[in-house]
Amino acid sequence: xxxxxxxxxxxxxxxxxxxxxxxxxxxxxxxxxxxxxxxxxxxxxxxxxxxxxxxxxxxxxxxxxxxxxxxxxxxxxxxxxxxxxxxxxxxxxxxxx
Amino acid sequence: xxxxxxxxxxxxxxxxxxxxxxxxxxxxxxxxxxxxxxxxxxxxxxxxxxxxxxxxxxxxxxxxxxxxxxxxxxxxxxxxxxxxxxxxxxxxxxxxxxxxxxxxxxxxxxxxxxxxxxxxxxxxxxxxxxxxxxxxxxxxxxxxxxxxxxxxxxxxxxxxxxxxxxxxxxxxxxxxxxxxxxxxxxxxxxxxxxxxxxxxxxxxxxxxxxxxxxxxxxxxxxxxxxxxxxxxxxxxxxxxxxxxxxxxxxxxxxxxxxxxxxxxxxxxxxxxxxxxxxxxxxxxxxxxxxxxxxxxxxxxxxxxxxxxxxxxxxxxxxxxxxxxxxxxxxxxxxxxxxxxxxxxxxxxxxxxxxxxxxxxxxxxxxxxxxxxxxxxxxxxxxxxxxxxxxxxxxxxxxxxxxxxxxxxxxxxxxxxxxxxxxxxxxxxxxxxxxxxxxxxxxxxxxxxxxxxxxxxxxxxxxxxxxxxxxxxxxxxxxxxxxxxxxxxxxxxxxxxxxxxxxxxxxxxxxxxxxxxxxxxxxxxxxxxxxxxxxxxxxxxxxxxxxxxxxxxxxxxxxxxxxxxxxxxxxxxxxxxxxxxxxxxxxxxxxxxxxxxxxxxxxxxxxxxxxxxxxxxxxxxxxxxxxxxxxxxxxxxxxxxxxxxxxxxxxxxxxxxxxxxxxxxxxxxxxxxxxxxxxxxxxxxxxxxxxxxxxxxxxxxxxxxxxxxxxxxxxxxxxxxxxxxxxxxxxxxxxxxxxxxxxxxxxxxxxxxxxxxxxxxxxxxxxxxxxxxxxx
Numbered sequence: 017x018x019x020x021x022x023x024x025x026x027x028x029x030x031x032x033x034x035x036x037x038x039x040x041x042x043x044x045x046x047x048x049x050x051x052x053x054x055x056x057x058x059x060x061x062x063x064x065x066x067x068x069x070x071x072x073x074x075x076x077x078x079x080x081x082x083x084x085x086x087x088x089x090x091x092x093x094x095x096x097x098x099x100x101x102x103x104x105x106x107x108x109x110x111x112x113x
Numbered sequence: 114x115x116x117x118x119x120x121x122x123x124x125x126x127x128x129x130x131x132x133x134x135x136x137x138x139x140x141x142x143x144x145x146x147x148x149x150x151x152x153x154x155x156x157x158x159x160x161x162x163x164x165x166x167x168x169x170x171x172x173x174x175x176x177x178x179x180x181x182x183x184x185x186x187x188x189x190x191x192x193x194x195x196x197x198x199x200x201x202x203x204x205x206x207x208x209x210x211x212x213x214x215x216x217x218x219x220x221x222x223x224x225x226x227x228x229x230x231x232x233x234x235x236x237x238x239x240x241x242x243x244x245x246x247x248x249x250x251x252x253x254x255x256x257x258x259x260x261x262x263x264x265x266x267x268x269x270x271x272x273x274x275x276x277x278x279x280x281x282x283x284x285x286x287x288x289x290x291x292x293x294x295x296x297x298x299x300x301x302x303x304x305x306x307x308x309x310x311x312x313x314x315x316x317x318x319x320x321x322x323x324x325x326x327x328x329x330x331x332x333x334x335x336x337x338x339x340x341x342x343x344x345x346x347x348x349x350x351x352x353x354x355x356x357x358x359x360x361x362x363x364x365x366x367x368x369x370x371x372x373x374x375x376x377x378x379x380x381x382x383x384x385x386x387x388x389x390x391x392x393x394x395x396x397x398x399x400x401x402x403x404x405x406x407x408x409x410x411x412x413x414x415x416x417x418x419x420x421x422x423x424x425x426x427x428x429x430x431x432x433x434x435x436x437x438x439x440x441x442x443x444x445x446x447x448x449x450x451x452x453x454x455x456x457x458x459x460x461x462x463x464x465x466x467x468x469x470x471x472x473x474x475x476x477x478x479x480x481x482x483x484x485x486x487x488x489x490x491x492x493x494x495x496x497x498x499x500x501x502x503x504x505x506x507x508x509x510x511x512x513x514x515x516x517x518x519x520x521x522x523x524x525x526x527x528x529x530x531x532x533x534x535x536x537x538x539x540x541x542x543x544x545x546x547x548x549x550x551x552x553x554x555x556x557x558x559x560x561x562x563x564x565x566x567x568x569x570x571x572x573x574x575x576x577x578x579x580x581x582x583x584x585x586x587x588x589x590x591x592x593x594x595x596x597x598x599x600x601x602x603x604x605x606x607x608x609x610x611x612x613x614x615x616x617x618x619x620x621x622x623x624x625x626x627x628x629x630x631x632x633x634x635x636x637x638x639x640x641x642x643x644x645x646x647x648x649x650x651x652x653x654x655x656x657x658x659x660x661x662x663x664x665x666x667x668x669x670x671x672x673x674x675x676x677x678x679x680x681x682x683x684x685x686x687x688x689x690x691x692x693x694x695x696x697x698x699x700x701x702x703x704x705x706x707x708x709x710x711x712x713x714x715x716x717x718x719x720x721x722x723x724x725x726x727x728x729x730x731x732x733x734x735x736x737x738x739x740x741x742x743x744x745x746x747x748x749x750x751x752x753x754x755x756x757x758x759x760x761x762x763x764x765x766x767x768x769x770x771x772x773x774x775x776x777x778x779x780x781x782x783x784x785x786x787x788x789x790x791x792x793x794x795x796x797x798x799x800x801x802x803x804x805x806x807x808x809x810x811x812x813x814x815x816x817x818x819x820x821x822x823x824x825x826x827x828x829x830x831x832x833x834x835x836x837x838x839x840x841x842x843x844x845x846x847x848x849x850x851x852x853x854x855x856x857x858x859x860x861x862x863x864x865x866x867x868x869x870x871x872x873x874x875x876x877x878x879x880x881x882x883x884x885x886x887x888x
Binding site: 058062063064065066067068069070071072074075076077082083084085086087088089090092096097098099100101102103106 | 176177179181207208210211214362363366367370393396400402403405406493496497498500501502504510603604605606607608609610
């Protein structure tokens, strides 16, 4: 997968060591609308680690991308039966299995 | 017998229906305030249950008891402070697994707890079946199923609460296990905490703090009492890390979810699943990629339409009431008894406070409409849709509604920023809000634009002024976000709760809260400022004038007395009322009011205008005009002599480079009380008496004395400069910082000064706008 195409971060995330080790991993930011995934890992440098954990975004949790806001930016994700909106940049820190 | 007193904390996730339970329990006996130092709303209420007096504290909705937001810090502080007898934890039983996450943390506090499984009707519909007794054992707390949105739905809670409070002594204790390795670490740290013998926290088990230390929670790490334990904690974390390769900050979360998943599997059965709920169906339309934005704009439009259409007639009544009140007081209070206090009360206080209370219907209806959007769950969808655009300017989705409200009045707009969770974003939104041109500035534009710009340019100039405000607000937000409020900020996470029908009770309470806040403001700050401004505009009083106005007026009056033949003619008219005739007979002349009445009658074709009558009326009109002119000249002389007038003259030196003379400066000072005062103040100074924006002769004065460029500069300055005092006060209230509001005021002034300076100097240099544009 070509990480440099990531629209949200101009490919910055591609330099993260985790990606270099496992280029086959995808992130939540890349999941299309309607698709489901299971969280594998939250990148250690993510600013949202603690808040993510509090709302149930921990490894092993299943989630579904419900929709994308107009004008980009927000993703609507269903996690633990609740719809949560979060930013694409932050979603890029969530690795999926 | 003394009533037994209990202090109960109400906790739960955001959107779990906590507020409706709070409202159902306490009714109108609520107190809304702010926690010191943060902009988190504190709510408490009281009620009696059997022979018990209960104080209920509504803690902010949180997902967890850590410290990742001001709300969580507040909840943490309240719960760890001594004196809470019981926690009522509200669970959204349609999403038990998420809601119970907070419960696992609360349980570790070992404070007696009562679990309210709320929205149990929805959970039933969804096919959930709970093994209540098993769950009760698991959490060591009684559980009751409630429906917070209906009055009878909270009755079981009251019954259970009464029983729980009488049995507080033998309340159960939960023993949650997070796995052998972590339990060992917790015990090791807890033991060390026990050795510290902390008196302040003796009511909370050491275990609670041990867990918080192990998950490196800031709230606890900051407490100096635990600083000595750093090494022990670090050792345990390292041990866990090496064994499981899990990160300290999330392993507890991970284990809690694992534990809950197990517990839920044993106690909750799921019989059926409705694939798509109604709520999701609504969202397919409302948050649609293409339809979402136009629908949002339409909903906003109807909100404002609703507000202003309904409020308009009420505003009229309030205005009439205050005019009546002022008139009545004036009639009852004889003019020679304490004349200074008399005019201060009638003109200063009643006028000033009335001017503020007039906006109360607007505030009430607006917040009623906002409460509907908020309680139904639509507001977070609106934020979801607008976020992309707003973020480009350093703001966020929830900033949009307050910014639009800013076109109406900045005060309620600032109050509406409470829906923005991030403090940084909220402060930026509040700071740029005064740049959105509010309704009170409209009279200023309406006065100046037609004076200097031809009809075909008027709309364009108005548009330019409004757009200038919007551009400055957006640019300001960007600038603030990249300087003073710099930083990545917290991660943005927003729940989109399912749509729910708001309850009337909660809407009314919400409306009343905001209305009360506004009235409090009117009763305190506005009252004080209107008194001060009244004094500035009245004192010192001029005793000696450049000419004897009274004498000159009397002279004109005498010259305009109607001869006896005219009075007889008047008497013979069958159309005129007796009061009219008596009045004219007494004064022997026609007052402006008399003339107006006559003109109306003529227009209605009830009174036939003979050449003789025409002559009488024209003569009277002419002398009345002369008298009015003299009276206004006197008023202007008075004004010039007062504090405001003197201040204006002093400030004129500073404002000269902007093209302002002392009269404009004085009007600008008046505009601090309310922007529209600029017009009436300028009117007085140009000796037109009390004017409004429609006033033609003030416009003539403006045309004679200023260039269109100066006119534009006045508008620009009015737009950008320090907002009215009410805005500054509410700004202080909502940001909890006098310093920020004071800096903001200085900032607006400098912005206005520099921009107006540039425009005026550049315009003068280019000889632009020196005469009526397009005229």
